Amino acid sequence: MKRVEHIDLTPPGTEDVRHDLTRDELTIITAPVYGGRIPVTAIERLKSLRADGTPAVLVVVYGNRAYEDALLELKDLATGLGFKAVAGAAFIGEHSYSTPDTPIATGRPDEADLEKARTFGACTRT
Ligand SMILES: Cc1cc2nc3c(=O)[nH]c(=O)nc-3n(C[C@H](O)[C@H](O)[C@H](O)COP(=O)(O)O)c2cc1C
Numbered sequence: 001m002k003r004v005e006h007i008d009l010t011p012p013g014t015e016d017v018r019h020d021l022t023r024d025e026l027t028i029i030t031a032p033v034y035g036g037r038i039p040v041t042a043i044e045r046l047k048s049l050r051a052d053g054t055p056a057v058l059v060v061v062y063g064n065r066a067y068e069d070a071l072l073e074l075k076d077l078a079t080g081l082g083f084k085a086v087a088g089a090a091f092i093g094e095h096s097y098s099t100p101d102t103p104i105a106t107g108r109p110d111e112a113d114l115e116k117a118r119t120f121g122a123c124t125r126t
Pocket of ligand 1: 033034
């Protein structure tokens, strides 16, 4: 039987709760892109994860400007925490600063984005 556990690191204080992942727990790690990087707060919270050669699928979400070094930074962070990166992707979401007057990636993810995400998920399924 397959079991899925969600670890939500968005609430404040979650960095204080340690999570140990075993090597047979495929882990999907996601983070937003701020200034082409992983936000410092996200890094602090992700450091609550400890892995033991655990396979990790790494995903960053950006607002259609550029994700620059964010995916590489997430890989380096995950590797330092004991994960083994097996796949990575960057997906587009509407930019946080998008407004009706200055639209940036409005409506993203759209159906084509979601189809790409489904294809990526199917490719990385173990
Ligand atoms: C402070 C800040 C910096 C951002 N920098 C980038 C960036 O460098 N490139 C980009 O494409 N999107 C950038 N974005 C857009 C976010 O990556 C995008 O909107 C993402 O979906 C935000 O996820 P969140 O709502 O979980 O924070 C930035 C957003 C914020 C708030």
